[in-house]
Amino acid sequence: MATKSKEVQADASQPENKSRRDFIVVATYAMAGMGAATAAWPLINQMNPAADTLALANIEIDVSKIEVGQSITVKWRGKPVFIRHRTEAEIAEAEAVEAEALRHPETDTDRVENPEYLVVLGICTHLGCVPLGQKVGEVRGEYDGWFCPCHGSHYDSSGRIRKGPAPLNLEVPPYAFTSDNIIRIG
Amino acid sequence: MSATKFSNPVVSWIDHRLPIFSAAEHFASDYPTPKNLNYFWNFGSLAGFTLVVMIVTGITLAMSYTPHVDYAFGSVERIMRDVNHGWLIRYIHMNGASFFFIVVYIHMLRGLYYGSYKAPRELLWIIGVTIFLLMMATAFMGYVLPWGQMSFWGATVITNLFSALPYVGDAITTLLWGGFAVDNPTLNRFFALHYLMPFVIVGVVMLHIVALHRFGSNNPLGIDARGPQDTIPFHPYYTIKDLFGLSVFLCIFAAAVFFFPNFMGHPDNYIPANPLQTPAHIVPEWYFLPFYAILRAVPDKLGGVIAMFGAIAVLFVLPWLDRSPVRSAKFRPIFKIFFWVFVADCLLLGYLGAKPAEGIWVTLSRVGSIWYFAHFLIILPLLSVIETPRPLPQSLSQSVLGGSGAMAGAAAAPKEKA
Ligand code: HEM
Ligand code: FES
Numbered sequence: 308m309a310t311k312s313k314e315v316q317a318d319a320s321q322p323e324n325k326s327r328r329d330f331i332v333v334a335t336y337a338m339a340g341m342g343a344a345t346a347a348w349p350l351i352n353q354m355n356p357a358a359d360t361l362a363l364a365n366i367e368i369d370v371s372k373i374e375v376g377q378s379i380t381v382k383w384r385g386k387p388v389f390i391r392h393r394t395e396a397e398i399a400e401a402e403a404v405e406a407e408a409l410r411h412p413e414t415d416t417d418r419v420e421n422p423e424y425l426v427v428l429g430i431c432t433h434l435g436c437v438p439l440g441q442k443v444g445e446v447r448g449e450y451d452g453w454f455c456p457c458h459g460s461h462y463d464s465s466g467r468i469r470k471g472p473a474p475l476n477l478e479v480p481p482y483a484f485t486s487d488n489i490i491r492i493g
Numbered sequence: 494m495s496a497t498k499f500s501n502p503v504v505s506w507i508d509h510r511l512p513i514f515s516a517a518e519h520f521a522s523d524y525p526t527p528k529n530l531n532y533f534w535n536f537g538s539l540a541g542f543t544l545v546v547m548i549v550t551g552i553t554l555a556m557s558y559t560p561h562v563d564y565a566f567g568s569v570e571r572i573m574r575d576v577n578h579g580w581l582i583r584y585i586h587m588n589g590a591s592f593f594f595i596v597v598y599i600h601m602l603r604g605l606y607y608g609s610y611k612a613p614r615e616l617l618w619i620i621g622v623t624i625f626l627l628m629m630a631t632a633f634m635g636y637v638l639p640w641g642q643m644s645f646w647g648a649t650v651i652t653n654l655f656s657a658l659p660y661v662g663d664a665i666t667t668l669l670w671g672g673f674a675v676d677n678p679t680l681n682r683f684f685a686l687h688y689l690m691p692f693v694i695v696g697v698v699m700l701h702i703v704a705l706h707r708f709g710s711n712n713p714l715g716i717d718a719r720g721p722q723d724t725i726p727f728h729p730y731y732t733i734k735d736l737f738g739l740s741v742f743l744c745i746f747a748a749a750v751f752f753f754p755n756f757m758g759h760p761d762n763y764i765p766a767n768p769l770q771t772p773a774h775i776v777p778e779w780y781f782l783p784f785y786a787i788l789r790a791v792p793d794k795l796g797g798v799i800a801m802f803g804a805i806a807v808l809f810v811l812p813w814l815d816r817s818p819v820r821s822a823k824f825r826p827i828f829k830i831f832f833w834v835f836v837a838d839c840l841l842l843g844y845l846g847a848k849p850a851e852g853i854w855v856t857l858s859r860v861g862s863i864w865y866f867a868h869f870l871i872i873l874p875l876l877s878v879i880e881t882p883r884p885l886p887q888s889l890s891q892s893v894l895g896g897s898g899a900m901a902g903a904a905a906a907p908k909e910k911a
Contacts, residue, residue, distance in 0.1 A: 349578035350553050357557070358575040 365493035367485065370424055378441045380429060383492045387429035387437055388480060389453075390490070393464060398422050400451060401465035411476045415465045418479050426482050426490065427466040431455040433473035438462060453477070520706065525724035526731055527712035529889055533607075534710060534731075535738035536600035541698065542739060543593045548691050550586040551635075554579075558638065560684035562677045565640035566765040584754040590632050591757045592746055594780035597625060606832055608820030609711040615812040617704040622808045624697050629781070631690040634683040636778060641762035646775045648675045648683070654788075657798040674768065714892055715821030716885055723889035774849065782846030783839050787865065789850045790858035800862060807869040814869055816877035824883040828876050835868045 366383050373379055373392040380387045393401075401415040402422075419425055429437050433455065439445040440453035440462075448454030448461035450469045455462075460471030467476040482492040499505040499514060508514040557576045559568040572579035601621070604610055610618035637648045652669045656662040671678030709718065718724050725731075749756065757779055761772045777785050784801050791797035807814070822829040842861045848854040886892035 349581050350549060352577045353553050353579060353582060354556065355577050357571065357577060357579070359571060360575075 365491060367489055367491045369488055370490055371488040373424075377443075380441050381492075383480065388492060389425070389427050389429040389441060389466070389477075391425045393423060393425055397451060397464035401463060401467075404463065404465075404467075410468050411474070413465075413467060413476055418465050418467075418476070420482070420484055424490070425464070425466060426479060426492070427477035428480055429453075430478070431457065431460055431473055432468065432475040432477065433458055433460055433471070438477075520702070524706065524709070524727040525718070525721070526710055526727045527718050527723060527889055528725045529712050529714060529892070530710060530731070530734075531713050532738060533599070533603040533713075535735055536596050536603060537705075538735040539596045539739065539742055540593065540600055542742075543589060543596055544691065544694060544698065547586065547589050547593060548695075550582050550589060551688070551691065553582050554586055555688060558684075560638070560681050562640060562680055562766070565638060565680060569639045581750070584750045587758060588746065588749050588754060590635065591778070591780065592742075592749070593628065594632070596742075597628065598780075601625065602836065604711075605835075606822045607711055607713060608715050608815070608817075608822070610812045611815070611818075611820050612812070613708050614704070614711065617701060617707075618812060619809055620697060620701045620704055622805065624694055624701060625808075626805060627690055627694050627697065631687060631694065632778065632780070634687040634690070636762075637680065637683045638687060639762060640680065640766045642764045642766055642772050643759050643762040643775065645675060645766035645768065646771050647777055648679065650775065651777075652679075654798050654801075657795040659795070676768075711820060712889065713821060714823065714886060714889060715819065716889065719888050776847050779843065779847075782844075783842035783865075784846075786842040786846035786858045787862045789846075790855065790862040800866075804862075804865060807866065811869065811873075815873040817880065817882065819882040819885065824885055825876070825880055826883065827880045828873075831868065831872050831876065835865075838864045838868070 364384055366381065368379075368381055368390065370390060370392065373390065375392050376394045378389055378391040380389055382388070398415075404415070406412045406414045406417075415422070418427075429441070431438050434457065436455050436457035438448075438453035438455040438460070440447040446454045446456075448463075448470075450461050450463035452462040452464045452466060452469075454460070455471065455473065458472050460473035461469050462473075462477055463469050465476075466479075468474070480492055482490050485491045499508055504514055554572065557568060557572050557579060559565055569583070572583050574580075576582075604618060604621070633647070633651060637644045652666055652675060655665045655669065658665065667673065669679070670676065671682060709724075712718070759776065759778075761775075764772075776782070784804055787804050788797045788801040791800045817825065817828070819825055822832055838861055842858065842865065845854055845858045845861060
């Protein structure tokens with residue numbers, strides 16, 4: 308057996324043989340690697356949202372019942388969506404702000420379809436808490452919007468970050484008015 | 494020291510403090526293996542591979558499975574229809590169980606044929622039978638999880654086996670059920686245990702391998718390797734051979750998963766469990782059929798249960814029933830005939846286990862069951878005394894290389910191949 312392996316080594320030291328052998332070894336490893344990756348993909352991809360989860364990705368909401376100055380929270384894809392029927396004062400306040408001066412510069416008109424209704428995800432862009440300000444009597448922060456109690460982020464009446472650690476404005480989900488009173492989110 | 498053993502400095506640094514690389518080398522590359530192993534020696538590593546596949550697919554299935562009587566069936570259907578690649582993962586797990594048993598049955602028959610259970614490998618064998626028992630328990634509880642008709646009634650019948658025990662029987666069944674029938678608590682605990690047991694199997698497989706490495710593999714000739722001329726290093730020779738065998742196995746396995754995924758299953762298990770109605774004809778999974786036939790062959794509740802468990806218990810004491818000093822069936826002409834009769838008997842019992850328990854089938858099951866026990870309890874002890882084995886070769890290398898003036902062994906080996 309000792310002699311056998313010496314022969315093999317002697318063969319392998321020949322230049323052409325060596326490159327052929329290397330080629331076979333590398334090709335084998337490459338095939339095995341591809342096989343392993345292919346086998347791993349279904350095992351990983353099964354963790355992505357399933358078909359029935361994706362099928363629940365749209366919702367429709369009738370906003371006619373929301374009084375001026377009131378907010379509702381609806382669940383969309385497992386997340387809270389804030390819909391606020393804003394007062395004249397809140398709209399004026401939001402539109403008056405100089406967008407360039409903000410941490411995340413966006414004008415109010417960029418963020419709404421219809422200025423009366425603000426639709427944003429109720430998820431603080433810092434680390435994901437749900438900010439206060441939906442219910443009457445809750446703290447709404449220093450800018451008449453929302454206040455996140457977790458680490459003290461203040462959002463204005465357009466849902467823009469004004470003070471505190473959060474880096475971005477409250478996200479506006481994809482939505483459209485399908486009629487005067489119906490919003491389709493997703 | 495170990496610090497100088499590896500050329501890669503990182504490996505060497507780690508190995509000096511935590512000798513895992515030395516251990517790996519000791520178990521794979523240094524491990525001297527008989528040079529004459531045939532393809533039946535592939536099935537141990539195949540079993541290990543299948544175990545890993547079952548664990549990986551099982552954990553991913555568990556991410557979408559709900560162990561509750563109202564949701565279990567639906568959650569499995571959701572896995573089949575909605576979860577990304579869920580159908581693939583479930584079919585691999587389902588068919589993987591069947592292939593696990595195919596592989597382990599071949600692995601065990603290899604041991605029976607080549608006398609791998611004999612001294613000094615008795616404990617290795619006993620640990621193997623323990624793995625087999627654990628596998629059966631795991632597979633049984635797994636089959637309950639989809640909560641179809643076969644799941645439910647299989648669970649009912651098997652847990653009721655314990656009620657045959659005198660005095661404690663009813664208490665034990667109630668304990669297993671967590672209630673007064675197979676119900677939600679039963680499903681819940683079966684899921685917990687089905688998740689746990691494969692890891693117990695992993696632990697026992699490690700013991701199995703430690704025991705294997707104590708004396709090394711047996712081989713088709715059944716004589717001991719006497720030195721370096723009789724062995725080759727496990728790596729690369731047997732790693733490559735095992736990988737080749739694995740590729741062949743995977744082709745067959747993939748064909749089953751993609752083209753006949755329900756061939757080995759039972760259609761009734763796609764009907765949600767109904768505790769108020771038993772299907773007309775209930776059968777266990779195919780790998781339990783021989784034992785099921787033995788159970789039904791005995792016309793007494795307790796007797797049937799004892800016979801069924803006895804059929805596995807005899808495997809534990811096999812090393813002490815077969816006293817012949819010659820391991821391999823190659824050199825035992827009469828044993829070899831009885832071995833194949835035994836294999837035929839097991840297949841017959843498997844066939845009978847799927848037949849209705851009436852008429853001729855019951856009679857045949859009785860003959861088959863009696864033969865099964867007679868093989869271990871009468872034929873093997875008797876053969877140890879009356880059989881004259883053929884002369885053994887002098888050494889492995891002599892017989893492999895066919896060389897020199899050496900006699901019996903060299904003559905015997907080519908005859909086998911023909
Ligand atoms: C999960 C199941 C099992 C795994 C992963 C496993 C793994 C292995 C491996 C890797 C080997 C060495 C390679 C070989 O000889 O084929 C081996 C040897 C062996 N196994 Fe298993 N095994 C399993 C079940 C069993 C069972 C159920 C039995 C017997 C009842 C058994 C009996 C043996 C014996 C006797 C040997 C030594 C064989 C020889 O050297 O001839 N094993 N096993
Ligand atoms: S999560 Fe809202 S401030 Fe940190």
